[in-house]
Amino acid sequence: MxxxxxxxxxxxxxxxxxxxxxxxxxxxxxxxxxxxxxxxxxxxxxxxxxxxxxxxxxxxxxxxxxxxxxxxxxxxxxxxxxxxxxxxxxxxxxxxxxxxxxxxxxxxxxxxxxxxxxxxxxxxxxxxxxxxxxxxxxxxxxxxxxxxxxxxxxxxxxxxxxxxxxxxxxxxxxxxxxxxxxxxxxxxxxxxxxxxxxxxxxxxxxxxxxxxxxxxxxxxxxxxxxxxxxxxxxxxxxxxACGAIGAGILSSGHTLCSIGTSGVILSYEENHNRELNGNLHLFHHAKKDAFYTMGVTLSAGYSLDWIKSLFAPNDSFKDLLAGAKDIAPGANGLLFTPYLVGERTPHADSVIRGSFIGLDSRHEKAHMVRAVLEGITFSLNESIALFRQAGKRIDAIVSIGGGARSHTWLQMQADIFQAEVIQLENEQGPALGAAMLAAVGCGWYESLEACADQFIHQAVVFTPNQQHVDVYDHLFRLYQSIYTNTRDIHAGLAQYR
The missing domain is CATH 3.30.420.40 (ATPase, nucleotide binding domain)
Known part of the structure; x- marks a missing residue:
């Protein structure tokens, strides 16, 4: 072997x-x-x-x-x-x-x-x-x-x-x-x-x-x-780019959600001529002669790490997310913006910082964790909204990284993104994409597509829950209003950091 x-x-x-x-x-x-x-x-x-x-x-x-x-x-x-x-x-x-x-x-x-x-x-x-x-x-x-x-x-x-x-x-x-x-x-x-x-x-x-x-x-x-x-x-x-390869994003119509320290929504492109708005990026793919468009949330998994360090430093992430499972969409009237180190898409702003909006004395740790998960996903959904405005059809999204390890979070992604969300059988993220580049380079397979057929398999497909979709559609519009309504406040606070 x-x-x-x-x-x-x-x-x-x-x-x-x-x-x-x-x-x-x-x-x-x-x-x-x-x-x-x-x-x-x-x-x-x-x-x-x-x-x-x-x-x-x-x-x-x-x-x-x-x-x-x-x-x-x-x-x-x-x-x-x-x-x-x-x-x-x-x-x-x-x-x-x-x-x-x-x-x-x-x-x-x-x-x-x-x-x-x-x-x-x-x-x-x-x-x-x-x-x-x-x-x-x-x-x-x-x-x-x-x-x-x-x-x-x-x-x-x-x-x-x-x-x-x-x-x-x-x-x-x-x-x-x-x-x-x-x-x-x-x-x-x-x-x-x-x-x-x-x-x-x-x-x-x-x-x-x-x-x-x-x-x-x-x-x-x-x-x-x-x-x-x-x-x-x-x-x-x-x-x-390697995360996209490792998730099989190798042809038009394929979209990736990758949640690590930062979060990424990435969609395959055949060429570099697409017009982009809202601080989306266009980069070369690691597949030869291909490209991808991308939106970025700077503090995705980083926001979850932060809330864990505050409230549950000795818990596993599995235990941390277990409590959020039983909280209804909307976290009992609590919204979170994941701007802990600024933001990239759609707001290129290094001064803006995160917010909890709607916090009251009834909120417990589980509500705040749920709000953080939703806030990260809302931020990623802003990139999906920009892709759709540019004419891209997004019906299915492969999810990798930390966001793909929780069925609660995967279902949340399907409900907020209003698309099928696919969990892979053996998700290894960018490391697998790197291994696939080596496998093709060694001549094991004639193409990355042939390698993907052997290396990548779907495990579970999460479909949107229409009742949750309706709730999240309204909450997403409220979330989008937070940036413009807090930008000046955060700019005024910047001198005290």
């Missing part, structure tokens, strides 16, 4: 899975690492932590399956998008990586929009938002000029880890699309954008497709992890 390994470099930790030719996940492990939050709005990580924990995960898989260590044919990667890793001429890290959910770059985004106007969106298919990579580069240029002068190369998180494992430097198109430096039409780094913002184009790494074979493990890495030097390493893709 032959195997591939999928490695997903997330925000809170790295997940590694070992998959055989039939698509069976034989072994998996997760290793965590810390966030560095030195100031409000700042969110950084030490790239060395990623490398150490990725190697620890690989080593653990090989130790748990020692007979299979020499039968691993390929490795591929998924990774958190947008994070800025800066390297000097010796390819040493210059500073901690600035992550996707770091919101310090609002002034840079404003100046970018003023300077390039509509050209930025015409070239990159995206607006200037704090999460993207280019504003972070401009922040370093402005606030850390001594670092800026030493920049030889920038990478994104998974690309840095892959470099450390192979010695080869590349970036795939699905991750490059989230930098605001890629010309989406030409599939090259944009000279116009680089020149406009005085970014030397030489610091941009070579571009490759997600399924490209980019090298093999360095001898020392192979030895330390218990693998062979012959293992093929493939470029991989952005976490959302």
């Amino acid at each position: 032959k195997y591939v390994m999928g490695i997903d470099l997330g925000t809170s930790g790295v997940k590694a899975i070992l998959v055989d030719e039939s698509g069976r996940v034989c072994c998996e492990t997760t290793k965590s690492y810390r966030l560095i939050q030195s100031k409000p709005g700042y969110c950084e990580q030490n790239p060395e932590d990623w490398v150490e924990q990725t190697m620890a995960a690989m080593t653990e898989l090989m130790e748990r399956k020692p007979v299979q260590s020499r039968q691993v044919e390929g490795i591929s990667f998924s990774g958190q998008m947008h994070g800025l890793v800066l390297l000097d001429e010796s390819l040493q890290v210059l500073r901690p990586a600035i992550l996707w959910n770091d919101t310090r770059t609002t002034p840079q985004c404003v100046r970018m929009t003023e300077k390039l106007g509509g050209r930025l969106q015409a070239i990159t298919k995206n607006q200037a938002l704090e999460g993207f990579t280019l504003p972070k580069l401009l922040w370093v240029k402005e606030h850390e000029p001594e670092i800026d002068q030493r920049i030889h190369l920038f990478l994104l998180p998974k690309d840095y880890v892959r470099y450390r494992l192979t010695g080869a430097i590349h970036m795939d198109y699905s991750d490059a699309a989230g930098t605001l430096l890629l010309d989406m039409g030409e599939q090259t780094w944009s000279e116009e954008i680089c020149q406009t913002f005085d970014i030397p184009i030489r610091i941009c790494p070579p571009l490759v497709s997600s399924e490209a074979e980019v090298g093999t493990l360095l001898p020392q890495i192979a030895k330390e992890t218990g693998m062979t030097e012959e293992v093929k390493v493939f470029a991989g893709g952005a976490d959302n």
Whole structure:
């Protein structure tokens, strides 16, 4: 039996899975690492932590399956998008990586929009938002000029880890699309954008497709992890693109709901010409010559983590959600907006913060948990509403991540989204998408679609409960009014943070 390994470099930790030719996940492990939050709005990580924990995960898989260590044919990667890793001429890290959910770059985004106007969106298919990579580069240029002068190369998180494992430097198109430096039409780094913002184009790494074979493990890495030097390493893709592959979102008409730290509604696109409104994004897919549109809720699973840490730090998530099951839709007149670190879609606002609306003395922990689940789902539904306004038909949605582990939450998604919601039989998220890229790269299957037929199977389909649909339709309209009615209040409170 032959195997591939999928490695997903997330925000809170790295997940590694070992998959055989039939698509069976034989072994998996997760290793965590810390966030560095030195100031409000700042969110950084030490790239060395990623490398150490990725190697620890690989080593653990090989130790748990020692007979299979020499039968691993390929490795591929998924990774958190947008994070800025800066390297000097010796390819040493210059500073901690600035992550996707770091919101310090609002002034840079404003100046970018003023300077390039509509050209930025015409070239990159995206607006200037704090999460993207280019504003972070401009922040370093402005606030850390001594670092800026030493920049030889920038990478994104998974690309840095892959470099450390192979010695080869590349970036795939699905991750490059989230930098605001890629010309989406030409599939090259944009000279116009680089020149406009005085970014030397030489610091941009070579571009490759997600399924490209980019090298093999360095001898020392192979030895330390218990693998062979012959293992093929493939470029991989952005976490959302790999999550889409792992959920079978490989043709038009397919839509994904992914709830991790952030939440994503993602829909497959054949080309990059769709007109988008409301801060939706358009990126390269990890499937060759394909694209996807996407809306983002910044604090999806993060909001649930937050409420758990406040009210039930010693409970499991299963126990936390069990109480919410018995609460009726609407949480007894309580609404929650998941703007704990600002919001992305449809409101690109780094200042806005979360709210509980309607809180009274009768509300208990279960009501607040229910309201948080509903608020996260309402926020995601704003992206679905934008897709439908743009003419996309969304009748069925594959749900992955933390939101797919609770039947209560899956039914809630079906009721709020007004669509069938599909739970997968063996949902492994972006790590499975990375493994599938490796499987196709190794020649096991002729296409990702053929691989998906073998690897991906539906488990349960949740259909909307019409009584709940009617309740949620009214509550969703109330939810949508909260942003405009609290925006000025939160702006006034910002000086006290």
